[in-house]
Amino acid sequence: MFQLTPHPIDLNALSLSLKESKAGALVTFEGWVRNHNQGKPVSALEYQVYETLAEKEGQKILTEAKEKFNLHEIVCTHRHGLLQIGEVAVWVGASASHRNDAFLATRFVIDEIKHRLPIWKKEHYLNEKPEWVSCKDHSTHVHFKEEDYYRKQKSVVDPFSLKSKRVAVIGAGGLGCPVLASLAAAGIGHLTVVDFDRVEISNLHRQFLYTPADIGEKKSTVAAKRIAQMNPFIQIKAVDQRFNAMNGLDLIEKCDLVLDCTDNLETKFAIHDLCMSKSIPLISASIYRFEGQIRTFDRMQEWGCLRCQFKETPSDEAIGNCNDFGVLGASVNAMGSLQAGEAIRFLIHARNASSKETIYFDLNSLSAMKIKNKRKSTCTTCSLEAHLQKNEATDHTETERIELESSELSGNDELVDIREQNDTFLDDFIHSKKRVVVFCHRGIRSRRLVHQYRERGFHHFYSLTGGACSL
Ligand SMILES: [Zn+2]
Known part of the structure; x- marks a missing residue:
């Protein structure tokens, strides 16, 4: 139960409310009003709270704690209004069969409360005017200068040249962890962390941004939080989504650079195709x-792309990924660090030395081999001539109809029923050689979707007029 109150908190009553014979432990936390902050003598504190939102969020945090830990009960009470020195401002109590759950849950709740609750704190000082201050943890207050943070990097890479850069990192796993840590520490100003996965025990040996306490949590959120703790001077956004051709554009369109740290070919090709088509x-x-x-x-350089080699996306089964075959933490971290280094060099010079080659590393013998990425003149993804022709063709087809009547269907068409499918289902058909005719119940949703795929350059998609009723 979460409560906000303007009155002094009755600690005994709260402790007693948690008493029950099944419980083997009660852990409580009391947050007190202290008489100093950042060197200034404090005389009183005033909490202002947006009650409706705070109550909702507070209750949500307690529910999360109950889901995460094995508890009997957990309660939290937060004061608002004017408080004197020594008064209890916030109280958390957790009862559980075993003490570890009670300790962890109490810590979790107070950390989240400090972080997420819409509560503002006004400090009254002995000798100065009162000031509104952040309610966030004291440990996350910044007491140092930004220049000092980068002092040892400055002579090699100027962090302030990276401050305006926007980078999306897709995948916060084995490669993503070292990449995110390195990019955040180097001072990339705007980082987006994209991952749809949750932390599992088998990730921890290599994905060092996560700890056992994060198991079951969203990787994007935890990773973003960890790197924000590393470098408080940058902006970080967490996106809990699987990257695909539909949501991808929103995630990358304003970026200076995208880093693919995923481990499956389908997503790798989706990222590649979108970046190439948008020249990112x-x-x-x-x-x-x-x-x-x-x-x-x-795409702005004359080197080849993935589609020069693979017109069709190969399957994971044919190539294999580390989920199936295992990988050493040290090796994957080394690769991630090298990838981050390439990214930083690219951002400074708008080109890295090896952009024309693929670099293959043997992490056993520590040797490397470079192979030139030759461009196929016929590649419609990267060759400029082919791209221009395609664009011209696109221009001509602007007025081309996107709907077909059922009487116009032929046996060669791929008929796709999206009635029970979500919007990204059509991704499976973007490389189809056939005319893909999409239908829903009445032809409204399919027309909208087909329109979106047409805009992305997939002109083989059609919507069936009237939907399933017309078949
Ligand atoms: Zn190509």
């Missing part, structure tokens, strides 16, 4: 046991 530079890395590779894609 991409640095991709992958690792398989002791073999790693890094490659830069930049």
Whole structure:
């Protein structure tokens, strides 16, 4: 139960309310009003709270704690209004069969309360005017200068040249952890962390941004929180989504660079195709046991792309990924660090030395090999001529109809029923050689979706007029 109150908190009553014979432990936390902050003598504190939102969020935090830990009960009470020195401002109590759950839950709740509750704190000082201050933890207050943070990096890479850069990191796993940590520490001003996965026990040996306490949590959120703790001078956004051709554009369109740290081919190709079509530079890395590779894609340069080699997306089964075959933490961290280094060099010079080659690393013998990425003149993804022709063709087809009547269907068409599917289902058909005719119940949703895919350049999609009723 979460409560806000303007009155002094009755600690005994709260403790007693948690008493029950099944419980073997009660852990409580009391937050007190102290008489100093950041060197200034404090005389009183005033909490202002947005009650409706705070109550909702407070209750949500307690529910999360109950889901996360094995508890009997957990309560939290937060004061608002004017408080004197020594008064209890916030109280958390957790009862559980075993003390560990009670300790962890209490810590979790007070940390989240400090972080998430819409509560503002006005400090009254002995000798100065009162001031509104952040309610966030004292440990996260910044007491140092930004220049000092970068003192040892400055002579090699100027962090202030990276401050305006926007980078999206897709995948916060084995490669993503070292990449995010390195980019955050280097001072990339705007980082987006994209991952749809949750932390599992088998991730921890290599994905060092996570701890056992994070198991079951969203990777994007935890990773964003950890790197924000590392460098408080940058902006970080967490996106809990699987990257695909539909949501991808929103995630990358304003970026200076995208980093592919995923481990499956379907997503790798989706990121690649979108970055190439939008001319957004991409640095991709992958690792398989002791073999790693890094490659830069930049449509504005004359080097080749993935589609020069693979017209069709190969399957994971044919190539394998580290989920199936295992990988050493040290090896994957090394690859991630190298990928981050490439990214930083790219952002400073708008090109890295190896953008024309794929670099293959043997992480057993520590040797590397470079192979030039030749461009196929016929590649419709990266060759300029082919791109222009395609654009011209696109221009002509602007007025082309996107709907077909059922009488116009032929046996060669791929008929796709999206009635029970979500909006990204059509991704499976973007490389189809056939005319893809999409239908829903009445032809409204399918027309909207087909329109979106047409705008993305997939002109083989059609919507069936009238939907399933017309069949
Ligand atoms: Zn190409």
